[in-house]
Amino acid sequence: MVDMVMTEMAKFAENELSPLNEVADSEGCTYVNEYEVRTPKGFKEAYEKYTEGGWQGLHYPEEYGGQGLPSSLGTVTGEMAATANWTWLMYPGLSKGAINTVLSHGSDELKAKYLEKMVDGTWTGTMCLTEPQGGSDLNLVSTKAEPIGDGKYKINGTKIFISCGEHDMTENIIHCVLARLPDAPAGTRGISLFLVPKRKVADDGAVGELNGAKIGRIEEKMGCHGSSTCVIDFTDSEGYLIGTANKGLSHMFTFINTSRIGVSMQGMAAAEASYQNALWYAKERLAMRSLSGTKNPEKPADPIIVHPDVRRMLLTQKCIAEGGRAMIYECALLADLMKEAEARGDKETAKLIDDDMGLLTPILKGFLTETGVEAANLGIQVYGGHGYVKENKQEQILRDVRIGAIWEGTSGIQALDLLGRKIMQQKMKPLNRRLKQIYKEILPLVIGGSSAAVRKHARSVMQHAFEWQYLTFKIAAKAARDKDFVGSASMDYMFFAGYVTMAFHFLKMEEAATKQRKAGNGDADFYLSKIQTSAFYFDHLLPRTRSHAESMFTPLSSIMDMKPEHFSFDHAL
Ligand SMILES: Cc1cc2nc3c(=O)[nH]c(=O)nc-3n(C[C@H](O)[C@H](O)[C@H](O)COP(=O)(O)OP(=O)(O)OC[C@H]3O[C@@H](n4cnc5c(N)ncnc54)[C@H](O)[C@@H]3O)c2cc1C
Structure with missing residues (x-):
């Protein structure tokens, strides 16, 4: 079954999506009017084939028309589509984010009304967070939601950079919009989440009139031309609360x-x-x-x-x-x-x-x-x-x-999220669990790995895991004295964590390949190539952790002391 699904997606990616990748770039999307954007030639037809094949519902619950298969299968098939044509995949991809959100937090009523058509791909979805005054900083969200009775809200505000915010592939688009209720607390604790359809949907599921989600323009971009990037002016648009008021960001x-x-x-x-x-x-x-x-x-x-x-x-x-x-x-x-x-x-x-x-x-x-x-x-x-x-x-x-x-x-925000929210704020608990798992899986390979190279690489992963823990304690101690230290160390820390996490996986792949090769299973050259790739990783890429570990602890002064006016002596800057 899994093989069949993968073979079919490989064919779809190769025959339908890959040939559209170039035209996506050269033709891009076209703004027609405030409710119409044309996608590149062939996108709509490929999407029709995708929905006819039932791909969108592959790993969604059967009660909403999905096939109930594991979500990991969606990841593996998604990778093929992503490699063939990333911008095409963004339309169904963002939709999956919207489906997951409604599934996890929507009321039964919202689920009944919207999910089936999103799961079968009749409608797509978007995420509307960013506004002109703030992207990373969602404290600054200012779009307003005003209750108008009957569980409905009037949404007013401008969202920018909304991927796949308008297109010609489906009859309706379901926007997930962050907005503030009247008298909501300031900051992210006062943000709520609303479902705002491009076209209103009647109780019987019929798609009706337009709902004030007007496209101001689409952006000209460096790349990803196949996905429309929209300014959306929500103008008295009817929206419905998803989940609990003021818990929208969560x-x-x-x-x-x-x-x-x-x-x-x-x-x-x-x-x-x-x-x-x-x-x-x-x-x-x-x-x-x-x-x-x-x-x-x-x-x-x-x-x-x-x-x-x-x-x-x-x-x-x-x-x-x-x-x-x-x-x-x-x-x-x-x-x-x-x-x-x-x-x-x-x-x-x-x-x-x-x-x-x-x-x-x-x-x-x-x-x-x-x-x-x-x-x-x-x-x-x-x-x-x-x-x-x-x-x-x-x-x-x-x-x-x-x-x-x-x-x-951004990467800067990921780095802060990792070190600040996921590690320091949680008192290192998830990290300690992760490191424990690494020790548990890798320790047996230090002595019992299937080759001298595996044993050597296992020692290296163990050393890096110990170092990861040590560096984290050291940062915590320094940050207690100066909070800016978290910001100055975070990017190096994220790279360090990335290289060690990748090393953990290369080691496991190398051990598996060595075992298979010794047992004479499968294609010996394939396994040899895996072993050699791992050797390259440990020799040439993992050592990058040395520079990250060192630059993490250089004095804060070299990054923070320069006054903004001394960054340039050209007075125009
Ligand atoms: C093509 C495209 C598609 C997009 N699609 C969507 C979408 O579908 N939906 C949506 O809601 N948004 C979307 N976005 C918006 C995108 O998520 C934001 O651009 C991004 O989060 C950064 O926000 P910003 O542009 O406002 O940059 P800013 O927040 O102004 O950041 C500018 C720089 O400052 C850094 N910075 C900011 N704060 C800190 C800090 N505290 N510490 C360290 N560094 C900091 C950032 O890392 C960055 O380098 C899209 C953007 C583009 C370009």
């Missing part, structure tokens, strides 16, 4: 967390796509001779894959794609386990898993989008000048993935 985190894992997949998928192209090119392109002697005597030069520096670039991309995939799949598995715990009424286990995912989410989002950008950049470098021109499509991958480190909370 409810919205269901959406935000879904999207953050989705965006980490964007980084990993970009690394994979760019790597596939670069690998092909490195075998074809001839330039100079190998330093260790000619490898291709019948040709005027050797293929560039013989050169150590080109191999460094390719292997870095490969590590980011394969290590990132393992990190994301772990989260997908945790999501399944959490659902299972919820289904059997085991709230305690569900809460623990939720906390574990809470710790991993900023690591994945921050680290895999930053390294995804690095991988896409290397993919251009492997092509030399031919990577810089549009024809070879490597530059599109970099332009498309660059936003990954910005939306759904």
Whole structure:
């Protein structure tokens, strides 16, 4: 069953989505009027095939028309679509965030009215947080929600940068909007969440009149041209409260967390796509001779894959794609386990898993989008000048993935979330649990690993895990004296956590591959390649933790002492 689902999605990604990726970039979206935006040629038809195939409902409950399969299957199939055509996937992808939010926090009435059509893909969804005056800082949300009786609210305010906020793929769009009720407390404690459809929906489910969600404009962007990025002016739009008043931000985190894992997949998928192209090119392109002697005597030069520096670039991309995939799949598995715990009424286990995912989410989002950008950049470098021109499509991958480190909370915000909210505020509990799990899984490999390399790498992961704990204590002590220390250390800390988390996964993959190879199972060369990729990771990428560990503890003065007016002596600045 799983094989069949994956094979079918692979075909869909290859035959329907991948051919649209270039046109998505060159044609982009077109603003028609305040209620109409056209998506690139072919997007609508591909979406129809996707919904006809029942893909949107793959892992949603059967009571809402889904197929009730594990959500990890949605992650694996989603990765194929993401690699083939990220911007197309954003339409059903954001919709999943909206479905999860209504499922988790919506009233029975809202669920009955909206979920079935969202699960079968008849309608899509969006997340509307950002306003002109604030994106990272949601304290600044000023959109207003005024009760008008009968459980309805009038929504007024402007949201900007709303992905897939208007398009021609479905008859209705369900916006999840953060807004403030009258007399709500200031700050994030006064934010509520509302469901605001583009078109009002009658009790019998019929789609009716427009609801004042007017598109002011769509943005011209560096990349991701296939997804519309909209200014939406909500003008007396009718909205319905999702969950509890003033708890909107916490409810919205269901959406935000879904999207953050989705965006980490964007980084990993970009690394994979760019790597596939670069690998092909490195075998074809001839330039100079190998330093260790000619490898291709019948040709005027050797293929560039013989050169150590080109191999460094390719292997870095490969590590980011394969290590990132393992990190994301772990989260997908945790999501399944959490659902299972919820289904059997085991709230305690569900809460623990939720906390574990809470710790991993900023690591994945921050680290895999930053390294995804690095991988896409290397993919251009492997092509030399031919990577810089549009024809070879490597530059599109970099332009498309660059936003990954910005939306759904910038890398700076992920780093603060990790160190501040997930570690310090929770008194290190989720981190300690995570480290305990690493010790438990890795300790047996220190002595009993299947090869000398596995044992050596296991020692390295153990040392890094101890160091992670030590660094955290040290930061806590320093931060007690000066809170700015958290901000100055957080980015290095996030990278450190990312590299160690990836090392943990490479070690497990290396051990599994070594065992399979020794047992003579499967394709020996495939397992050898896994072992060699892991060797590269431990030799060349994990040592980056040295620089992060060191720069984390440099004196705060070198980052904070310079006065704003001394950053430049050009008085215009
Ligand atoms: C193409 C695109 C699509 C988007 N899609 C959506 C969408 O669908 N829905 C939606 O609601 N939003 C969306 N956004 C908005 C996006 O999430 C925000 O742009 C992002 O969260 C950053 O907010 P900002 O642009 O206001 O930057 P700011 O918040 O102004 O941040 C500017 C810089 O300051 C840094 N910074 C801010 N505060 C701190 C701090 N306390 N400590 C350290 N550094 C800090 C940031 O890291 C950043 O580098 C989209 C944006 C784009 C460009």
